[in-house]
Amino acid sequence: MxxxxxxxxxxxxxxxxxxxxxxxxxxxxxxxxxxxxxxxxxxxxxxxxxxxxxxxxxxxxxxxxxxxxxxxxxxxxxxxxxxxxxxxxxxxxxxxxxxxxxxxxxxxxxxxxxxxxxxxxxxxxxxxxxxxxxxxxxxxxxxxxxxxxxxxxxxxxxxxxxxxxxxxxxxxxxxxxxxxxxxxxxxxxxxxxSMDHDFAPDYEAEVGADGGERLRAECKCGGVSFTIPRPGEKVKGDAYLRRYVSPTDPGKWKAFLDFCRDCRLVSSAHGVPWVLVPRTVLEPEVPPDLRFGTVKTYKSSEDVTRGFCGVCGATVFIKCKDRSPTEETEVLNIAVGILRAPEGAKAENWVTWRAGNPEWVEDAMDYDPEFVEAVVDGHREWAIEKYGEALDFDVM
Ligand SMILES: [Zn+2]
Ligand SMILES: [Zn+2]
Ligand SMILES: [Zn+2]
CATH class of the missing domain: 2.170.150.70 (Metal Binding Protein, Guanine Nucleotide Exchange Factor; Chain A)
Structure with a gap:
């Protein structure tokens, strides 16, 4: 061929x-x-x-x-x-x-x-x-x-x-x-x-059993599918978990772009967009070993386990020791690219972007500086224009 x-x-x-x-x-x-x-x-x-x-x-x-x-x-x-x-x-x-x-x-x-x-x-x-x-x-x-x-x-x-x-x-x-x-x-x-079939998918807002809003995360083949709630009392009442609520909006989670080499080489993308959410609030609850549906796991380093879809290859999760003080309070990275937010791919009604300081930029500046510089600058300028500031906050 x-x-x-x-x-x-x-x-x-x-x-x-x-x-x-x-x-x-x-x-x-x-x-x-x-x-x-x-x-x-x-x-x-x-x-x-x-x-x-x-x-x-x-x-x-x-x-x-x-x-x-x-x-x-x-x-x-x-x-x-x-x-x-x-x-x-x-x-x-x-x-x-x-x-x-x-x-x-x-x-x-x-x-x-x-x-x-x-x-x-x-x-x-x-x-x-x-x-x-x-x-x-x-x-x-x-x-x-x-x-x-x-x-x-x-x-x-x-x-x-x-x-x-x-x-x-x-x-x-x-x-x-x-x-x-x-x-x-x-x-x-x-x-x-663009082409005639280039239009945004029409996702409806989802509602959970408690009447609260849910955001669907689902890979292309559908073998990995779960929902994310808004930060609730369980999260806000926990001294560790509440660190992961957006600093500017109590109804949103923290999100950031990550340019580290490990993320690049498992996702095949220059940068991976992540949102941080406690594991135990996901529905259905994601097990501690991350294995459910078509998820396969891979240890990219001693303290970092990644989950991807074994059928379509989608990057789905990171579980790392640094965000897992106890099994009950583990916080996972979830790949923003599989979110099905009705408002669009950046899921802005659900996340606050750390647009002032993406992760591991220095690593990537040795790699493809022209591209990385462009997206870092563009991310910051977008946030300043839209929200009046490009935020930096703790994601650990
Ligand atoms: Zn394509
Ligand atoms: Zn899949
Ligand atoms: Zn490989």
Missing amino acids: PGTTTTNPPQEEEELPKKNNNETMTTLDTLVVFYNRDKVIESDESPETETFAARCHCGNVNFTVTLPTSYLPLNAYICSCTLCRYTHGTFGSYHVSLPQGVAPEWTSNTLNLSVYKTPGSGAGGHGQRIFCPTCGAHNGHYEAWAGQWIIEPSLFDAPIFWRFRGIGFPNSAGDGGVLSWLPEVGGRKLTQV
């Missing part, structure tokens, strides 16, 4: 993509920004190449890509469609389309991959996502209509060979999603590609 070329895009892509402002965008722009189609080699050239190595957190999945140096940097984009958000647990999937004719070379001794196939996605490959069955990291997919591999750049360590140029499905997030924090990257305004 790799290297073959078909010219018929899937049916839903036959219409010309449109920008957010409904201007029609030329297909050529799309093919260059999202598919790197301007990268071609004359057939009689034997180009100088460079090889880059990707590795998931647990090391089970390794692959390399070998690229002509004249192709570099490749364009990268974030896709914030529901398939990407709910299979990753982040604000979207981070993608680089390999130029036609370039395929990943799997370097693991044994090729041990999980494949999630979205119901109804047909044989085209777009709906088939490959991930590591041990740590959950997504590797990418083969886009059959384009004859191209789409890989996840966040699995590569430096040096980076891409630059972010686009956002796909911006309307799907409902509230702008991560695009609200990325007006530009490296001074370049991101190219947006």
